[in-house]
Amino acid sequence: xxxxxxxxxxxxxxxxxxxxxxxxxxxxxxxxxxxxxxxxxxxxxxxxxxxxxxxxxxxxxxxxxxxxxxxxxxxxxxxxxxxxxxxxxxxxxxxxxxxxxxxxxxxxxxxxxxxxxxxxxxxxxxxxxxxxxxxxxxxxxxxxxxxxxxxxxxxxxxxxxxxxxxxxxxxxxxxxxxxxxxxxxxxxxxxxxxxxxxxxxxxxxxxxxxxxxxxxxxxxxxxxxxxxxxxxxxxxxxxxx
Numbered sequence: 332x333x334x335x336x337x338x339x340x341x342x343x344x345x346x347x348x349x350x351x352x353x354x355x356x357x358x359x360x361x362x363x364x365x366x367x368x369x370x371x372x373x374x375x376x377x378x379x380x381x382x383x384x385x386x387x388x389x390x391x392x393x394x395x396x397x398x399x400x401x402x403x404x405x406x407x408x409x410x411x412x413x414x415x416x417x418x419x420x421x422x423x424x425x426x427x428x429x430x431x432x433x434x435x436x437x438x439x440x441x442x443x444x445x446x447x448x449x450x451x452x453x454x455x456x457x458x459x460x461x462x463x464x465x466x467x468x469x470x471x472x473x474x475x476x477x478x479x480x481x482x483x484x485x486x487x488x489x490x491x492x493x494x495x496x497x498x499x500x501x502x503x504x505x506x507x508x509x510x511x512x513x514x515x516x517x518x519x520x521x522x523x524x525x526x527x528x529x530x531x532x533x534x535x536x537x538x539x540x541x542x543x544x545x546x547x548x549x550x551x552x553x554x555x556x557x558x559x560x561x562x563x564x565x566x567x568x569x570x571x572x
Contacts, residue, residue: 348473366452368445368555369548374453376460379547383463383490394534395470401408402474405529414476414515416526422447422493422501428519431572438564440506443501445558450500450548454491457544463490467531476530491540492533495524499545507553509565520545 335440373379384391402410416424422443433440467475468486502520506513524541527533553562 364452364455366449368552368557369449369453370551371453373551374456374544374547376457379543380457380461380491383461383534383536383540386464386469391469394536395466397535398466398473398528398531401528404530410476411531413526413529416523417477417494417508417530417532420497422497424498424523425501425505425516425519428506428515429509429572430570431570436565436568436572438561438568442558442561442565443504445561446500446504446549446552447497449552450496450545451493452546454493454496454541454544457540458488458493459490461490461532463537465489465532466534473531475532477532489533490537491544492524492527492537494527495533495538495541495542496545496548497523499542500549501545503546503549504553507549508562511571547548557570 384394405413422440426432435444437558466489467473467484498520502516502523509516524538527538528535552558
């Protein structure tokens with residue numbers, strides 16, 4: 332079902348982009364509130380994502396049980412990686428995959444930062460709309476790799492996953508920019524997203540929703556004529572690295 336949603340969402344690529352009047356927040360780039368390039372009407376949550384299971388539904392209990400099983404069967408190394416992924420939330424998560432420090436490629440970093448910020452906004456729209464309780468809040472016995480859940484952290488922003496949206500959006504963008512390494516890039520995006528499950532921070536369906544949003548956001552952005560020069564500069568820079 333989620334794959335069908337992804338296919339349907341990607342049809343929006345053919346629709347013309349609209350230029351919004353609001354600019355990105357300049358003082359908090361990591362937590363943007365407005366869009367500069369993406370059209371919010373293409374990301375209405377009910378049009379691109381199925382609603383998540385309610386907390387009291389059997390399907391939600393099954394997802395929790397799957398998380399318990401996944402975490403219990405994980406190696407210490409995989410759990411350590413999940414924690415490392417949790418505390419690193421920017422395009423540099425692909426440095427090892429590409430064999431380059433992306434922050435040292437200014438044109439590439441500028442483009443990936445746009446992809447990251449724009450996709451974070453649309454993921455936030457869906458989080459606010461669906462208001463799903465995080466698994467570690469729904470089940471206090473669930474191991475949480477980041478330690479004790481912070482009571483100040485919003486418990487109702489599970490669907491979709493912000494980390495996973497970053498991974499898929501930036502991963503899809505990089506796969507377009509460096510097609511020769513697309514398989515490895517997309518594998519890293521998927522593995523980074525899986526870390527959120529190993530962390531006990533998100534359900535599997537949260538990750539699937541992130542793939543839809545991240546893929547759609549990156550595809551639209553890299554096809555946006557306003558970003559054509561930045562895309563070309565990033566491709567050239569990466570080809571020399």
